[in-house]
Amino acid sequence: xxxxxxxPHVLKVRYKTWYPVTLxxxxxxxxxxxxxxxxxxxxxxxxxxxxLFLLIGILTFTNPYLSYDFATGAVxxxxxxxxxxxxxxxxxxxxxxxxxxxxxRILPNGKQKRVNLxxxxxxxxxxxxxxxxxxxxxxxx
Numbered sequence: 001x002x003x004x005x006x007x008p009h010v011l012k013v014r015y016k017t018w019y020p021v022t023l024x025x026x027x028x029x030x031x032x033x034x035x036x037x038x039x040x041x042x043x044x045x046x047x048x049x050x051x052l053f054l055l056i057g058i059l060t061f062t063n064p065y066l067s068y069d070f071a072t073g074a075v076x077x078x079x080x081x082x083x084x085x086x087x088x089x090x091x092x093x094x095x096x097x098x099x100x101x102x103x104x105r106i107l108p109n110g111k112q113k114r115v116n117l118x119x120x121x122x123x124x125x126x127x128x129x130x131x132x133x134x135x136x137x138x139x140x141x
Contacts, residue, residue, distance in 0.1 A: 009071060011131065012064040013124040020060035027053030056080045065120050068128040073135050075103075075115060075128070088115060098132045 031050030038047060060080045067076045074089035075096060088105050089096045095106040096115075103115040117125055 009069070011068040011070075011124075011128050013066045013068075013120045013128060015060045015065045015119050016121055019119055020057050023053050023057030023060060025057075027051065027055070027057050066117075066128070068131055070131065073132075075132075095136070096132045097136055098129050103129065103132060 027050050029050070030046035031054060032046075034044040034046030034048075034050050037044035059082065063080055063082045064078055066078060068074070069076065072089065072091055073096065074087055074091045076084045077086040077088070079085045088094060093108045097104045097106055097112075103117060105113045105115060107113065
């Protein structure tokens with residue numbers, strides 16, 4: 001008898017495909033234009049920004065946009081470089097709430113702020129929203 005795979009402890013959500021593709025293409029074009037300008041004797045800002053955009057584009061293919069930790073109930077936003085840029089949820093004294101359309105942070109002072117999920121892949125965001133909904137239902141009971 002085969003057992004189902006273990007539930008992951010952390011759900012990771014990647015960037016939508018258009019975002020890393022755009023960054024990679026723009027970075028490559030700027031780098032090529034910068035090199036061509038350098039060959040003609042002129043300095044172009046593309047020598048700096050091109051490789052930077054290219055690097056960030058490549059890293060956004062591999063690094064997640066956000067992750068949801070089941071143990072703490074926290075959502076961690078990640079930088080394209082791989083480190084955590086922000087943490088939302090119980091570790092910060094906040095509550096996460098899904099109202100059917102938006103993922104909200106309920107701050108300790110009662111204010112609500114929306115978590116930006118526009119760059120996330122919808123098919124990978126759905127399990128995170130389901131986990132947040134299940135956690136909020138446990139809080140209500």
